[in-house]
Amino acid sequence: MQEKENVLRILQETKKAIEEDDGGKINKLSNQTINTASLTQDPDNIAVAVVAYSIGKIIERENYKPLKGWDEFHKTISLSIKNSIEDIKKNDEEKFRKDIELIRNSIENLSGKLKFYIQEVFRKASINKASKLYEHGISMEQTAKLLGVTLFELASYVGQSSASEIPENKTLSVKPRIKLAMSMFELK
Amino acid sequence: MKAIIFDSSTLISFAMNGLFEEIKKLKEIFNGKFLITKEVKYEIIDRPINTKRFELEAMRIKKLLEEKILEFPSVFELNEEEISKETLNIMNSANKIFWGRSREIRLIDLGESSCLALSRMLDKKGIKNAIATDERTIRLFLEKPENLTKLLEKKMKIRVTLNQKDYKFFKEFKIIRSTELIYVLYKKGLIELKDKNALDAFLYAMKFKGCAISDEEIEEIKRMEK
Numbered sequence: 001m002q003e004k005e006n007v008l009r010i011l012q013e014t015k016k017a018i019e020e021d022d023g024g025k026i027n028k029l030s031n032q033t034i035n036t037a038s039l040t041q042d043p044d045n046i047a048v049a050v051v052a053y054s055i056g057k058i059i060e061r062e063n064y065k066p067l068k069g070w071d072e073f074h075k076t077i078s079l080s081i082k083n084s085i086e087d088i089k090k091n092d093e094e095k096f097r098k099d100i101e102l103i104r105n106s107i108e109n110l111s112g113k114l115k116f117y118i119q120e121v122f123r124k125a126s127i128n129k130a131s132k133l134y135e136h137g138i139s140m141e142q143t144a145k146l147l148g149v150t151l152f153e154l155a156s157y158v159g160q161s162s163a164s165e166i167p168e169n170k171t172l173s174v175k176p177r178i179k180l181a182m183s184m185f186e187l188k
Numbered sequence: 189m190k191a192i193i194f195d196s197s198t199l200i201s202f203a204m205n206g207l208f209e210e211i212k213k214l215k216e217i218f219n220g221k222f223l224i225t226k227e228v229k230y231e232i233i234d235r236p237i238n239t240k241r242f243e244l245e246a247m248r249i250k251k252l253l254e255e256k257i258l259e260f261p262s263v264f265e266l267n268e269e270e271i272s273k274e275t276l277n278i279m280n281s282a283n284k285i286f287w288g289r290s291r292e293i294r295l296i297d298l299g300e301s302s303c304l305a306l307s308r309m310l311d312k313k314g315i316k317n318a319i320a321t322d323e324r325t326i327r328l329f330l331e332k333p334e335n336l337t338k339l340l341e342k343k344m345k346i347r348v349t350l351n352q353k354d355y356k357f358f359k360e361f362k363i364i365r366s367t368e369l370i371y372v373l374y375k376k377g378l379i380e381l382k383d384k385n386a387l388d389a390f391l392y393a394m395k396f397k398g399c400a401i402s403d404e405e406i407e408e409i410k411r412m413e414k
Contacts, residue, residue, distance in 0.1 A: 035345065038344055039288055137295065139297060141196065141299050150236050150242055151232070153241065155201070156397055158398055163400070164401055165402050169328065169402060170402070171328060173408075174405050174412070175408075175412070178368055178412065180318060184220075184316075185214075187372065187376070
């Protein structure tokens, strides 16, 4: 695992957010992890960014709390985050990965609306973090691979963003590229 | 004979807008082949066909392959194994061009690299070709690496260096996007919609499904028509 201290900090903040029932802070923190991950492309950093962001979003949604299975799910995520912090402190990376995985696997034990909602939060979190990596200059395909999302969903998400408007994206000007396309089709 | 090599991103822009007939029309007026590599096929057919969300788009692209609108490089007697081998070489080399904090920055993956490998192999055979990619990073990488350096530095907040010596290989690839292909259709009068804003609608539709083109560039394309 790379940037261990950063991962530890994110998890500690996530634990605090769960205890205080305040998911707002985690979003910003998870973006900082993506900043690091764009360079290291470390799967542990990426997994933590997705999990932390998702937990932040889940905690924010009051309407999930009365749903069947919420208490059990809340207990599982609290315990897994607590354990994953201990794992990092003990340098037990294998156990850390299992604890992080446990959070995602616990969704499978849910049923009904809560299962659907939480699955969606995790799916959207992966796409959101993928788009952040893409903004950092990593290609769409490489990003999709790192986050386990399809290119189709990433392309649509990125297309709605302002990623194409930044000045660095300018390369060849419009006319010569049009000319190239026309020449391929033998048009003037 | 000529070839247009389609990267996943360009086919996704067409597919997500349902513009399969437009790909067929382009093929009809093209004196050459529309190619995809097996690495690109994996990204746009094999993988999404197993997801409920994009199964339909994948099936419709698969149909283009069955109808030979899209073809594999074997039509030019190019060996798949050789392309895959060259793909890995190019990918490994490309991912050692940009460096930050004493480590290489991995920017591109197999599909994108396979398009570059195929383009170089077609060059060697004397077959005129262009890569159709809507993807921003690969375009910046090939056309303006200094801008990619700036972008990486700005976003990652680190100093990034470009390995100029090894970069030489990546010069002179030819890139077009789905938006330029739409312009070709428009110029040929092959866009069915006769609305005065049809070109605008098509170009923005491509942009919103992932084509890396700025509003300013779209407006410039439209001005070329006035």
